[in-house]
Amino acid sequence: MNSNFIQTYVSVDCVVFGFDHENRLNILLVQKYLDEMPVERSKRLPGSLILSHEDVDDAAQRVLTELTGIKKMVLKQFKCYADPNRASNEDDIKWMGKEYKHQIERIITVAYLSLCKIDHKINSAKYDTVDWCTIDKVPTLPFDHNKIITESLIEIRKWIETDFSIIFELLPKKFTIRQLYQLYSSLSEKNIDIKNFHKKIATFSYIIPLNEMEKNVSHRAARFYKFDAKVYKKNYNKLIK
């Protein structure tokens, strides 16, 4: 055997996006109180080593369930990170020793995107704290987690382009066109006129107006809409055009 071929540990890390009430993208960061770890370095992306008979997709689904308590979450693998030095920081080596009770030399990780309604109750089986963090205020994280987050932003944009329906994973079940607009424009970077956006949405048969309006707003109340996944799948299995 060419001894240069090596075995490594393989993990999954999940970037879970949420959209808050101030129209900002957030991600979920976790914390476990491990002895002797400096607190400011203890926030991180949720993740785990994969188990011996586990596919990476299953590992990611497991991590997400342990994270939120939600059984089935939308997820999408987006990149394998395998820089040989990605886990060579001293603190990171220490952390792996604590977390996995083992000296680990190298670890490659497969990164996943996931989406969560920000009002959904988070019911973590595993972490001491699970917090939403706005993407412009993400602290310095261990390993290459900051890089992963940066690249996940590009991926979520691509994802919306190829499957517009996943945007509704981030919105409440009942939403206004303005909410949809603000989410879409924060993800698409294009400058869209909200009035034209209104008209466009009106042409989508899978976005269904409800007989329910906003209340207690100091302007004309907006109508609530809901997303109909069945109609979407039947007719619109392509991009938003």
Added chain:
Amino acid sequence: MNSNFIQTYVSVDCVVFGFDHENRLNILLVQKYLDEMPVERSKRLPGSLILSHEDVDDAAQRVLTELTGIKKMVLKQFKCYADPNRASNEDDIKWMGKEYKHQIERIITVAYLSLCKIDHKINSAKYDTVDWCTIDKVPTLPFDHNKIITESLIEIRKWIETDFSIIFELLPKKFTIRQLYQLYSSLSEKNIDIKNFHKKIATFSYIIPLNEMEKNVSHRAARFYKFDAKVYKKNYNKLIK
């Protein structure tokens, strides 16, 4: 240490596309003559285990260079395959023993797309045969290589949508609009009118007409064009619209 956390071998596998003179997509399959291996199972995707201090992108670049003799090839990581049973076929286990001189239990692979002009001389340092194979005639391959190829087709289509310029990696340096048209329509599935395609191409400043025409064709000779990467990068860093 939770003994369910395991180390595995990690490999890269590359799906290299080419576009032949009959307007068909082809991929490169390799063969090494190992003792005792049944010949019909010996074709496979080019790939390799990663080395101990090697990133996966570097491993893929190494595999491509060993495969073709070309130093820098365009490549794109597209998916990690980690089904725990993907290498449990008996022949596959035997093959790994021969190839790597070692018993390997589990192996996960990171799949890459690459593109090659089909007329480029293939100068392999490592394989006994390296052959182009049209995508509709790919034989049954070991591991999950058939699945990887099926999914790579979806990926190459997405890739063209997000970066049109990579299409020129598949065409000769001098090409006709018809060649470009046939490649594009074999990848995009849309039914485009070739005459409108002509006009559209004429508006792209990065596709430059040459003073050179086809010869010995039984119809009006078509003009050759070339792709100007610099002009493209400056002006068109987005989709074909």
Added chain:
DNA sequence: CCAAAAGTGTTCAATCTACACCCATGC
């Protein structure tokens, strides 16, 4: 009344689509 946002209508320009028409070449 005013401010603010909802939601509709109108207009102009850009783009897409279909197809007519002429050109060049080999047989």
Added chain:
DNA sequence: GCATGGGTGTAGATTGAACACTTTTGG
């Protein structure tokens, strides 16, 4: 001349962008 494909022109339809206008609500 004819078949085949190259390449341009035109007209109508579709779509997109800008923005005016009306509606609703709280203060």
